[in-house]
Amino acid sequence: MTVRSLKHIAVLASLSVLALPAMAHPGHAETAGFLAGLAHPFTGLDHLLAMLGVGIWGGQQRRSLAQPATFLGMMLLGALAGMAGLGIPGLEMGIAATVALTGMAIALALALPNWLGVSLVGIFAVAHGNAHGHELPAASAAFGFMLASAILLMTGRFAGQVMAERVVRVSGAAMTAAGLVLMGMN
Template sequence: MKKTITAIALAAASGAAFAHTGAGAHSHGFLAGFAHPFTGLDHLLAMLAVGAWSVRQPNAKWLPATFIGMLLIGMATGAAGLTVPGLETGIALTVALMGVLLAAAARLPAAVSAVMISAFAILHGNAHGHELPQAISAVGLLAASLLLVYGGNLLGRVSPALAVKASGAAIAATGIVLAATA
């Protein structure tokens, strides 16, 4: 068990480091935008977790679409130069919290879920907007994000509840490691 947790921690730390190398460090095009969410463990896990968690929320089938819409708004704020203090730590904490929610099979009121998911998406979008400010990059990033969020949604639907909870625990642990190294 210790070896597994150590491996996850090391993978998480290295993925986060490669995902956020600063503005201007990435090529700007559709493929750069599309690849970006897959190269950062924090973004990958958060988007999959949002999709999987939203399946079990009452009256909230629109949560994945809300996340994507608010991701776009967050990207616009980042591209416009708005800097969110503690952004990397905030992103890591969104991963941890989504993991906890999955692991606990937590059900929240629809309005609370929408506000929380929106805040998470704005943080992730803001980081992406700083790194990939061109519109064509944003289109690629949104396409990949759609795949990840709705892929997570599908996994949440077809996976046994215990597997979803175990995945949530692993995601929470990864988020804690990311927050500690941010």
């Protein structure tokens, strides 16, 4: 695959984000259960890209499992806060920004000290968890979105370790573009 074709793929992937507001998340009710929670991170581009991105970034750095573990733990804390009715001002814009920032970290192959990378990922996770907690407040839904998130994080981590560095960086650039488009939609 040539660099030119990779650029075309990145542009097409970024443009496809424009059609996503028409997609509906499953659940969004107190009655939503495990399956709605499980499907939720796969059906929202912001959550999908952020979780894959955190995994890719961690895999790219070939560090410990601290980043995905921190993401899951802090996402759960954010979800519990959301379920309790606590909100974060500018939440949707913040979530879109996490996509752009994670993509930028991948595109630049940003190697932060482990404590700083883990802290940044933890902040991102609180925002994503808080949104999940508001949208899917049932405990059974939380089990679903936690499992889906773990799958996405580990899938991204694997991809970050096995894909060619050039492909990883182009995917990061595409993720940054997608995050900027999402920010513009908020």
